[in-house]
Amino acid sequence: MAAVVDMPHRERGKQREGGDSYRPSRPARSRSRSRSPPRAPVPVRTEEEKQAAAKAEYEKLLNMRSGGTYIPPARLRALQAQITDKSSKEYQRMAWEALKKSINGLINKVNTANIKHIVPELFGENLVRGRGLFCRSIMKAQAASLPFTPIYAAMAAIVNTKLPQVGELLVKRLIMQFRKGFKRNDKAVCLSSTTFLAHLINQQVQHEMLAGQILLLLLHKPTDDSVEIAVGFCKEVGQYLEEMQPAISMAVFDQFRNILHESDIDKRTQYMIEVLFQIRKDKFKDHPAIKEELDLVEEEDQITHKVELDGEIDVQDGLNIFKYDPEWEEHEEAYKRLKAEILGEASDDEEGDEDEDEDESSEDEENEETKAMEIKDQSNADLVNLRRTIYLTIMSSADPEEAVHKLMKINLPVGQEPELPSMIVECCSQEKTYTKFFGLIGERFAKINRLWCDLFEQAFVKYYETIHRYENNKLRNIAMLFGHMFASDALGWHCLSVIHLNEEETTSSSRIFIKILFQHISEEIGLAKLRARMTDETLRPSLEGLFPRENPRNIRFSINYFTSIGMGVLTEEMREHLMNMPKPALPAPAAQDRSDTDSVSSYSSYTHSSYSSRSRSRSRSPLSIFFTTTRQRRRLGQPASAKGSTAPEPTRRSRRSKEQLVCRQRRAPQEAPTGQPIAVSRLFVPVPVSVAVEISIASAGCAWPKGLLYAVTQPQPASAQGEGWLAGSSEGWEVA
Numbered sequence: 001m002a003a004v005v006d007m008p009h010r011e012r013g014k015q016r017e018g019g020d021s022y023r024p025s026r027p028a029r030s031r032s033r034s035r036s037p038p039r040a041p042v043p044v045r046t047e048e049e050k051q052a053a054a055k056a057e058y059e060k061l062l063n064m065r066s067g068g069t070y071i072p073p074a075r076l077r078a079l080q081a082q083i084t085d086k087s088s089k090e091y092q093r094m095a096w097e098a099l100k101k102s103i104n105g106l107i108n109k110v111n112t113a114n115i116k117h118i119v120p121e122l123f124g125e126n127l128v129r130g131r132g133l134f135c136r137s138i139m140k141a142q143a144a145s146l147p148f149t150p151i152y153a154a155m156a157a158i159v160n161t162k163l164p165q166v167g168e169l170l171v172k173r174l175i176m177q178f179r180k181g182f183k184r185n186d187k188a189v190c191l192s193s194t195t196f197l198a199h200l201i202n203q204q205v206q207h208e209m210l211a212g213q214i215l216l217l218l219l220h221k222p223t224d225d226s227v228e229i230a231v232g233f234c235k236e237v238g239q240y241l242e243e244m245q246p247a248i249s250m251a252v253f254d255q256f257r258n259i260l261h262e263s264d265i266d267k268r269t270q271y272m273i274e275v276l277f278q279i280r281k282d283k284f285k286d287h288p289a290i291k292e293e294l295d296l297v298e299e300e301d302q303i304t305h306k307v308e309l310d311g312e313i314d315v316q317d318g319l320n321i322f323k324y325d326p327e328w329e330e331h332e333e334a335y336k337r338l339k340a341e342i343l344g345e346a347s348d349d350e351e352g353d354e355d356e357d358e359d360e361s362s363e364d365e366e367n368e369e370t371k372a373m374e375i376k377d378q379s380n381a382d383l384v385n386l387r388r389t390i391y392l393t394i395m396s397s398a399d400p401e402e403a404v405h406k407l408m409k410i411n412l413p414v415g416q417e418p419e420l421p422s423m424i425v426e427c428c429s430q431e432k433t434y435t436k437f438f439g440l441i442g443e444r445f446a447k448i449n450r451l452w453c454d455l456f457e458q459a460f461v462k463y464y465e466t467i468h469r470y471e472n473n474k475l476r477n478i479a480m481l482f483g484h485m486f487a488s489d490a491l492g493w494h495c496l497s498v499i500h501l502n503e504e505e506t507t508s509s510s511r512i513f514i515k516i517l518f519q520h521i522s523e524e525i526g527l528a529k530l531r532a533r534m535t536d537e538t539l540r541p542s543l544e545g546l547f548p549r550e551n552p553r554n555i556r557f558s559i560n561y562f563t564s565i566g567m568g569v570l571t572e573e574m575r576e577h578l579m580n581m582p583k584p585a586l587p588a589p590a591a592q593d594r595s596d597t598d599s600v601s602s603y604s605s606y607t608h609s610s611y612s613s614r615s616r617s618r619s620r621s622p623l624s625i626f627f628t629t630t631r632q633r634r635r636l637g638q639p640a641s642a643k644g645s646t647a648p649e650p651t652r653r654s655r656r657s658k659e660q661l662v663c664r665q666r667r668a669p670q671e672a673p674t675g676q677p678i679a680v681s682r683l684f685v686p687v688p689v690s691v692a693v694e695i696s697i698a699s700a701g702c703a704w705p706k707g708l709l710y711a712v713t714q715p716q717p718a719s720a721q722g723e724g725w726l727a728g729s730s731e732g733w734e735v736a
Helices: 002-017 047-063 073-082 089-108 115-124 131-144 146-162 164-183 187-202 209-220 224-244 246-262 267-281 328-343 347-352 358-379 381-395 400-408 419-429 436-448 450-465 472-487 493-498 508-525 527-534 537-543 552-564 568-579 594-610 630-635 689-694
Strands: none
Touching: 089 115, 089 131, 115 146, 115 328, 131 146, 131 164, 131 187, 146 164, 146 187, 164 187, 164 209, 187 209, 187 224, 209 224, 209 246, 224 246, 224 267, 246 267, 381 400, 381 419, 400 436, 419 436, 419 450, 419 472, 436 450, 436 472, 450 472, 450 493, 472 508, 493 537, 508 527, 508 552, 527 537, 527 568, 552 568
16 A cells, blocks of 8 residues: 555656756665663463453353353353352353253253153253253243143153152243233133143143133133133043043033033134044043153152142242352252262263173173063963952952952953953852852953953863863853853853764763753753754754764764753754654564574563563564574573473562663674664663563663663674674664
């Protein structure tokens, strides 16, 4: 700039002097310089002076533009590093600002996934000193994002368990905020406040009486806005009110109903009330009180406050601003001890050594999990405890309704549902005599839900297949229990398809079980109704095992079984079917020697003359018996050489019981080809065989059980021991 300015002056000087004239320049004047005095050394500031300067600069920055201006982080850290006096006001102010930023940052980044990690960090800050900051920050964040209200409420509930003064302050400020918004007709403030209070009530931070007070206030003089706020509040807190205060819930919904029918409100508001009633009808399934992932506080750990809506409330606004604390260090030490108690004394050490011990801790956790799994698999303690709970619940109930009500409240693990029917049957089997108490419990469970009906049907199949393991008393109780359930239609009759009533597939225990089962059903519903059920066409495929139609041998077995237990009326169709079955052709009997013919004729004449009053004529009886050895005739009391002589005296009657007079199965020969009769039974009677043959099977004189069928077959060649076989057709004869 100096060169540019001097150039015109030089040109003007040349013009004045003229171009041709020469004037020597003046000699440069030498400027004499005086020596400057030496500079004074810069004084070195003491530590106190540095602290004072830093404090002054920090105070100046904070007071600029009503609360301070932006300070670059590097400059702020430099100032903070210079201020180290903890008793000074500036240091405490810096700590206060850092506390405010930390609390606000943690609240802003909390969500469902990281809430378990954010809460320990939050307890790391001094929430006793900053409880006002915490309440202000969380209320501001909740009002800005209402869908995150359940998360903020869960965080507040966790803090309330350890620092109840923080939870109480939050509730008071929310109530005061609602009261101010209600007076100012500020709908947005009322919505945010009531939503937050609803979730704090669900988390049991505040007592549910406050919900009733708010709802009654909003619905006392209903307007469109007040009803809308009440509907939103009731959606959030309705399920909890239904469980804890059903009387309040009923009064509130009655008021909603009156408003819907009588008040002059907008259509939109009416639709909102109708939607609320539908939500209540669905039991608030889409609006649960607490979501599963946010249920983080044990009920016994929670501290519930009882702040009233119209009571005197001190919101402690002074906690929002900085105040100098003369005892700052003592209070910080006290909170450190409290933090160690909340988070654990070894938390700092664990954080310091976390990287070093990570591998070892993971291995220890895996070993502990493996040991726990081994213990669970070997002792089965959970199942034992479940069965004990079910047993004690049943035995402590006074009546079946109480037992069912208590059993329905038991939380059955997934896959353990069959244990409930099994325990009911086992408890019944342990009784000395059957009581209808257990049958009524099973009936009610089977009629409550299709799931329980299917489980009881599976239990019937299981117990029938393993009934041989139970002694007679337990067997009787189990049979009578299922008999009651069949009689009351609690179980489907198709379950009887598991029973195959024949000689090969039944045991003595299973036959006793079937007998007691049908007898109890008959006692419950009557024999006529039981017969109608057994002849129902829809059930016929399921009853083919009980009432067979194919194999004549199984048919006779079933007829004999039901007749012997006093239910022969159930076999009428089987008898008719058996009579109408095609009869196999009988082959011509082989020619016998003369001695056998003479023997038969002599004993026939004896039988006809001695027992004419008790037997039918020989011409009507198709039976005959053949003896081919002398040993047989000696067994009957007739000499071998005295053919045609007088018949011997009948042997005296043996002392066999009545049951031993029936035909018993004995080493039956191999079955003949299809269509030919086979020998299947041997006759045991106390009189000579020839006499017994002449007595018609239709006669009751020889104590034959009535109604049974006896198979008689074509005579077989006599064995070496001289045994004789009955002869006749294969379908058998019935005793009258």
